[in-house]
Amino acid sequence: xxxxxxxxxxxxxxxxxxxxxxxxxxxxxxxxxxxxxxxxxxxxxxxxxxxxxxxxxxxxxxxxxxxxxxxxxxxxxxxxxxxxxxxxxxxxxxxxxxxxxxxxxxxxxxxxxxxxxxxxxxxxxxxxxxxxxxxxxxxxxxxxxxxxxxxxxxxxxxxxxxxxxxxxxxxxxxxxxxxxxxxxxxxxxxxxxxxxxxxxxxxxxxxxxxxxxxxxxxxxxxxxxxxxxxxxxxxxxxxxxxxxxxxxxxxxxxxxxxxxxxxxxxxxxxxxxxxxxxxxxxxxxxxxxxxxxxxxxxxxxxxxxxxxxxxxxxxxxxxxxxxxxxxxxxxxxxxxxxxxxxxxxxxxxxxxxxxxxxxxxxxxxxxxxxxxxxxxxxxxxxxxxxxxxxxxxxxxxxxxxxxxxxxxxxxxxx
Amino acid sequence: xxxxxxxxxxxxxxxxxxxxxxxxxxxxxxxxxxxxxxxxxxxxxxxxxxxxxxxxxxxxxxxxxxxxxxxxxxxxxxxxxxxxxxxxxxxxxxxxxxxxxxxxxxxxxxxxxxxxxxxxxxxxxxxxxxxxxxxxxxxxxxxxxxxxxxxxxxxxxxxxxxxxxxxxxxxxxxxxxxxxxxxxxxxxxxxxxxxxxxxxxxxxxxxxxxxxxxxxxxxxxxxxxxxxxxxxxx
Ligand SMILES: Nc1ncnc2c1ncn2[C@@H]1O[C@H](COP(=O)(O)OP(=O)(O)OP(=O)(O)O)[C@@H](O)[C@H]1O
Ligand SMILES: [Mg+2]
Numbered sequence: 001x002x003x004x005x006x007x008x009x010x011x012x013x014x015x016x017x018x019x020x021x022x023x024x025x026x027x028x029x030x031x032x033x034x035x036x037x038x039x040x041x042x043x044x045x046x047x048x049x050x051x052x053x054x055x056x057x058x059x060x061x062x063x064x065x066x067x068x069x070x071x072x073x074x075x076x077x078x079x080x081x082x083x084x085x086x087x088x089x090x091x092x093x094x095x096x097x098x099x100x101x102x103x104x105x106x107x108x109x110x111x112x113x114x115x116x117x118x119x120x121x122x123x124x125x126x127x128x129x130x131x132x133x134x135x136x137x138x139x140x141x142x143x144x145x146x147x148x149x150x151x152x153x154x155x156x157x158x159x160x161x162x163x164x165x166x167x168x169x170x171x172x173x174x175x176x177x178x179x180x181x182x183x184x185x186x187x188x189x190x191x192x193x194x195x196x197x198x199x200x201x202x203x204x205x206x207x208x209x210x211x212x213x214x215x216x217x218x219x220x221x222x223x224x225x226x227x228x229x230x231x232x233x234x235x236x237x238x239x240x241x242x243x244x245x246x247x248x249x250x251x252x253x254x255x256x257x258x259x260x261x262x263x264x265x266x267x268x269x270x271x272x273x274x275x276x277x278x279x280x281x282x283x284x285x286x287x288x289x290x291x292x293x294x295x296x297x298x299x300x301x302x303x304x305x306x307x308x309x310x311x312x313x314x315x316x317x318x319x320x321x322x323x324x325x326x327x328x329x330x331x332x333x334x335x336x337x338x339x340x341x342x343x344x345x346x347x348x349x350x351x352x353x354x355x356x357x358x359x360x361x362x363x364x365x366x367x368x369x370x371x372x373x374x375x376x377x378x379x380x381x382x383x384x385x386x387x388x389x390x391x392x393x394x395x396x397x398x399x400x401x402x403x404x405x406x407x408x409x410x411x412x413x414x
Numbered sequence: 415x416x417x418x419x420x421x422x423x424x425x426x427x428x429x430x431x432x433x434x435x436x437x438x439x440x441x442x443x444x445x446x447x448x449x450x451x452x453x454x455x456x457x458x459x460x461x462x463x464x465x466x467x468x469x470x471x472x473x474x475x476x477x478x479x480x481x482x483x484x485x486x487x488x489x490x491x492x493x494x495x496x497x498x499x500x501x502x503x504x505x506x507x508x509x510x511x512x513x514x515x516x517x518x519x520x521x522x523x524x525x526x527x528x529x530x531x532x533x534x535x536x537x538x539x540x541x542x543x544x545x546x547x548x549x550x551x552x553x554x555x556x557x558x559x560x561x562x563x564x565x566x567x568x569x570x571x572x573x574x575x576x577x578x579x580x581x582x583x584x585x586x587x588x589x590x591x592x593x594x595x596x597x598x599x600x601x602x603x604x605x606x607x608x609x610x611x612x613x614x615x616x617x618x619x620x621x622x623x624x625x626x627x628x629x630x631x632x633x634x635x636x637x638x639x640x641x642x643x644x645x646x647x648x
Contacts (some may be wrong), residue, residue, distance in 0.1 A: 003525050010513035311507040316470060317571070318498020318527040320491060404490075408470050412504065 006333040011303065012338075018299060019335065025295045026339025026387060027346065029288040033383055034347035035286050038375035040277045040352075046369065047270055048233075054135035055201050056237055056264045057227030057242065064260045066224065067267075070200075073107040073120060073224075075179045081221035083258060090246045096235040097228055101125070101132035105224040108176040108203075110156075112164045119160060120204045123212030124149070131265070132229045136206075142194025143168040144292045148206070153191035155206040161193045163176065168192060174207075178216045186215045190388055201267045236263060256404070285386075292336065292387050296394035298331050304398045311402050312410025315402065321403040328399030329392060336391025340384050351375060416479075417579060417611050418444040418467055423476035425462050425634075437502030438461040438634040442611065444627075446578070449605050451642070452615040459634040460615035461583050463623035468501055468581045469493045479580050496525040502572025502610075504601075508564040508567065509573075510556040517543065517552035519530065520570045528575055542570040545607065546600060562593035566600060573604055580604075582614035586621050598624045 012019045043172035052058050066077045079087070084102065091097050103122050126148035130137060137145040140155065147156060154174070156166060166172060168190050175185045188207065196203045214223075230239055238261050247259040267273040304311070311324060351373050359371040425437040436459045444450055447533050452460045465471040466478060469485050470493070478486050488496060497503075502523075510519045520539045524530040530538070543549045546566040556564055565585060572580045582601070586594030598621055601612050616622055627643040 007511075007513065014513055268446075297535065309507075310511055313505065313511070314522070314526070315494065316468070316497065316503050316505075317523055318494050318496075318501075319500075320494050320527075323526060408465055411509075 004326050004330050005334070007080070007327055011307075011331055012334060017270055018302075020336070022295050022299045022335055023339035023342065026292055026336065026391075027343035029291040030190060030340055030343025030383060030387060031207065031347050031350070033284055033288045034380065035373070037281055037379055037383075038351050038373040039348075039371065040121060040281060040377070041379075042371065042373045044274050044277050046372070048264070048274065050135065050197060051199055051270055052133075052135055052229075052233070053262050053270050054139055054197065055199065057132050058224075058230045058233060058264055059228040059240060060262050060264075060267060061226040061228070061243070061247065062260050063249040064222065064257055067260060067262060067405055070105075073105050075106065075222075075224075076214065078104070078222040078224050079226075079259075083224075084221055084223050085227055086250060087247070087259065087338050090243070091226075093246075094123075094239060094241075094242055096230050096232070096239040098231045099128070099131040100226050100228045101128040102209070102223045103129075103225040103227060104209060104218075104222065105204075106212060106216065107174060108174045108215070110164070111173045111175065112158060112166050112170065113173070113215050113240065114165055116175075117160060117164060119156070120201075121154075121174075121207055121212070121275065122201070122204050123207050124208050127207075130198045132227050138154045139195040139197065140192040141195045143190070145192065149208050151208045151210050152188055154209065154272070155192045155194045156190055157194050157203045157205055158196050159203060161190075164384065166190055174215060176215050183215075184217060186211060195340070199334075285383075288307070289390050291385065292339075292390040293394045296332050296335055296391045297398065299335065300328060300395040300398035302349060303331060304328060304402045308405070308410045308413040309404075311405050312407045312413065315407040316411060324405075325403035328402050329395050332395025333388065333392050336388045339391075340387045343387075344380060344384060347375075348380075415446050416443040417446045417448075417481060418442075418613070419477070419479040420467075421468065421477040423463075423478055424468060424474050425459070425471070426461060426474045436634050437466070437473075440631075440634075440636045442629060442636060444611065446611055447605060447609045448611055449602055450611070450613045450625040450629065451627070452613070452629045452631055453617070453619075453622050453624055454631035454637075456617070458631040460631055462634075463631065464581050464583045464613065464615055467579075468503065469497050498523070498575070500578050502575065502577035502580040503583045504565065504568045504572050504580060504614075506587045508556070508561065508568050510564055510567055512556055514555075515547060515552060516554050516556070516559065516567050519556065519567055520574050523571060523575045538574060539570075542574045543567075545573075545604065546570045561589055562596060563596050564580070565589065565593075569597070569600060573608060573610060576608070577610060579611045579613065582612065584616055585614055586616060586618060591618075591620060592615070592620065594621050595624065623634040 063077045063079050085343050090102055103123060103124050106121050108119055108121060108323055110117050130148050137148060170190045172190060173185050173187050175183060198340055230236060239260065247261055248257045250258050252258050315324060352371050360368045361371055363369055419443050420440055423437055423440050427434040427436055446497055452463060454460055466473050469478060469488060473486055485496060514522065520542055521535055524535045524538060543552055546569050548563060548566050551559060586597055589597060604610060605612050622628055623642050627639060628642050629639045630637040
């Protein structure tokens with residue numbers, strides 16, 4: 001075996017330029033894949049983290065049909081006390097659930113005593129909300145972030161703050177219609193300004209749940225949305241299935257399910273971007289496979305063709321076909337290993353440099369996001385093994401051709 | 415004891431509509447440790463015959479025994495195994511492996527064909543390089559030595575496995591006459607030293623003279639057999 005490797009290495013060195021070019025091609029492919037996977041993967045993970053941890057949570061439960069009409073923020077599709085209790089009971093039974101937050105979503109008129117505009121609001125209990133979407137407080141660009149909100153206060157989105165020229169500490173009035181159509185107003189103090197982020201709910205203001213109840217004249221418990229945080233996001237599909245199964249068995253008198261459950265994927269358009277990224281990654285991988293396959297096969301076909309006489313010689317003096325096969329397969333294998341090794345090293349160094357130089361980027365209304373590409377050892381191993389495997393597969397056909405060459409014909413070849 | 419026995423040996427090539435009777439029924443037997451040459455004009459069938467004896471090309475008809483084995487019906491693997499164990503080859507174009515040194519070229523059959531352990535290979539290769547007068551050239555690559563030297567290395571490679579039979583199809587065709595004679599002398603010395611049977615083919619009458627037994631081929635038929643220098647009649 002040692003000698004087969006020696007022979008392969010010597011033959012690769014014999015055609016230095018060709019070996020160099022081929023392994024560079026493979027290197028390039030490996031670098032492209034590893035960098036793309038790491039950058040897009042980190043981007044994806046970060047965006048998903050932003051979306052779930054500062055706004056949506058991992059899962060949401062609504063009264064059946066709420067989401068379909070969420071644009072109008074209906075007040076007649078809220079969960080009542082009995083239903084909320086039911087959900088709490090179900091959630092308590094699911095181990096993967098870390099915490100959850102009860103929200104009332106509402107639309108109101110926002111007035112600074114001079115002008116009036118529309119505002120969409122999330123009314124929350126600060127402690128619950130912060131546990132469920134811990135990054136929300138990081139979106140508070142002005143005002144005090146700790147504690148999120150207290151009764152009598154409001155966090156307003158950046159756009160409204162700018163458009164209405166409202167500052168932290170100003171008093172504003174919210175006016176809202178309740179379910180029965182009567183109008184009620186509430187004066188609140190601006191506690192802070194919220195940075196907007198892409199996606200639904202990214203430009204909503206925040207008030208205290210009790211203020212919403214006062215404004216809307218709710219007497220009992222009414223909740224529009226329950227956002228859920230899981231202990232580990234990897235458990236999302238399983239938990240979603242559990243939750244759906246448990247909640248869909250609860251029916252009203254008409255036999256219709258009472259609740260609906262959605263994952264963040266259904267709630268945020270970014271999921272489609274994430275899916276596109278996955279698709280692109282897939283195609284880049286296919287391209288890598290094609291590059292490796294074609295370049296190695298090409299080189300090995302040439303190697304066999306150039307060495308027909310040599311093949312004839314070693315076959316004539318008794319080298320068994322299997323060993324001739326081995327000689328050429330090992331050559332292709334080493335070419336793959338060489339290209340992959342260089343490619344992996346370059347990629348890892350590049351990733352390290354990118355992390356050290358703290359590259360930032362903008363996405364939608366979010367600016368100055370830090371690009372922190374990472375790549376898992378597993379991902380690197382998969383790419384490395386794929387490339388080397390493909391290199392071996394690509395040399396199979398030329399090597400097989402060499403192995404079954406007729407020694408006389410090969411010796412006569414000029 | 416006969417090392418090679420051929421009876422009514424025939425080889426017919428069929429290429430499309432054309433049928434070539436390259437060997438048309440030859441009978442001969444070659445004793446162990448003899449030094450034999452096949453001569454004849456181009457196309458007379460010398461290479462064809464040597465290829466059959468060398469287990470590279472199966473005969474179309476007739477019987478062919480080498481080292482007491484019927485070699486007419488071996489499959490590819492068996493033939494390769496048989497060659498590796500019993501036959502050494504010397505080629506017209508030397509056919510050394512360019513990426514291996516002289517030493518490694520001679521070592522090749524021991525390592526890649528007969529799987530000798532490294533400890534035993536070293537001495538054996540050195541012995542053979544010494545026998546062909548190349549002991550101090552082991553580290554050179556084939557591109558760094560002359561044609562005559564390459565053919566010496568090739569002879570060492572053919573003998574290193576203790577082959578019973580060495581086949582050489584026109585081993586001197588690419589050498590000048592002096593060098594050619596030296597190579598033939600070397601082969602004869604090797605026969606004397608190791609008792610190996612040598613069969614070679616040639617065009618060159620000067621070279622032929624050095625053989626002990628000379629078979630003349632014409633149109634795939636054995637015309638005559640006579641003894642060369644110091645040889646004996648058959
Ligand atoms: N593979 C083949 N297919 C068809 N015909 C062949 C083949 N090999 C040899 N022949 C024919 O068989 C005959 C004998 O060829 P061979 O090569 O044995 O002659 P040779 O004596 O070695 O000639 P030379 O001295 O030129 O090497 C020739 O007519 C040749 O054309
Ligand atoms: Mg010939």
